[in-house]
Amino acid sequence: GQQVMQIPxxxxxxxxxxxxxxxxxxxxxxxxxxxxxxxxxxxxxLIQLVKSGExxxxxxxxxxxxxxxxxxxxxxxxxxxxDVGTYFCAGVVTSGSRLTFGEGTQLxxxx
Amino acid sequence: xxxxxQSPTHLIKTRGQHVTLRCSPISGHKSVSWYQQVxxxxxxxxxxxxxxxxxxxxxxxxxxxxRQFPNYSSELNVNALLLGDSAxxxxxxxxxxxxxxTFGSGTRLTVV
Numbered sequence: 001g002q003q004v005m006q007i008p009x010x011x012x013x014x015x016x017x018x019x020x021x022x023x024x025x026x027x028x029x030x031x032x033x034x035x036x037x038x039x040x041x042x043x044x045x046l047i048q049l050v051k052s053g054e055x056x057x058x059x060x061x062x063x064x065x066x067x068x069x070x071x072x073x074x075x076x077x078x079x080x081x082x083d084v085g086t087y088f089c090a091g092v093v094t095s096g097s098r099l100t101f102g103e104g105t106q107l108x109x110x111x
Numbered sequence: 112x113x114x115x116x117q118s119p120t121h122l123i124k125t126r127g128q129h130v131t132l133r134c135s136p137i138s139g140h141k142s143v144s145w146y147q148q149v150x151x152x153x154x155x156x157x158x159x160x161x162x163x164x165x166x167x168x169x170x171x172x173x174x175x176x177x178r179q180f181p182n183y184s185s186e187l188n189v190n191a192l193l194l195g196d197s198a199x200x201x202x203x204x205x206x207x208x209x210x211x212x213t214f215g216s217g218t219r220l221t222v223v
Contacts, residue, residue, distance in 0.1 A: 043201070043203075048211050096166070099156065
């Protein structure tokens with residue numbers, strides 16, 4: 001079945017440093033979504049990427065979708081303590097079908 | 112507007128028992144999905160419903176079943192509970208297919 005892999009599993013940074021998490025799918029995706037889950041919370045939708053090579057920005061967050069639509073990345077510039085949480089990518093293989101989540105990257109930020 | 116609401120928030124059951132989890136999606140949202148999340152792992156897909164029709168089922172045993180009602184609310188049922196069913200069960204809704212999902216706060220199920 002489809003697999004979505006994320007690296008790294010954990011990332012510890014000092015406040016102000018940058019952070020990147022990478023997502024790879026075993027199959028070509030129709031679209032990819034990113035979610036953030038704070039400790040003890042539930043996943044919160046961040047963004048959806050649909051087009052090959054798409055790049056979207058949300059303030060300090062930059063999301064990219066690979067040209068082959070099999071990989072994606074999330075980059076955070078100048079991390080803040082409010083960025084703490086686990087970041088998940090979730091891929092959709094066939095339009096309208098299930099979301100398959102990666103295992104997530106847990107980000108901790110030291111003030 | 113109310114978000115996705117799930118009930119109960121916490122539940123303790125004994126092995127072999129049955130459990131029903133409930134979810135009310137955001138008003139106007141037609142798609143509801145259920146996920147199981149074990150601590151330290153990503154959510155695992157259980158079911159997807161759209162316009163009251165089952166659109167997908169994850170790799171879970173037949174002990175797991177679900178349905179969506181005419182008002183788009185949904186129930187997840189689990190029979191013959193096992194210790195391994197202990198997890199956070201998340202319900203998510205979206206206004207249509209191919210949109211981002213809004214998750215509820217989940218039901219924390221503990222099987223003893």
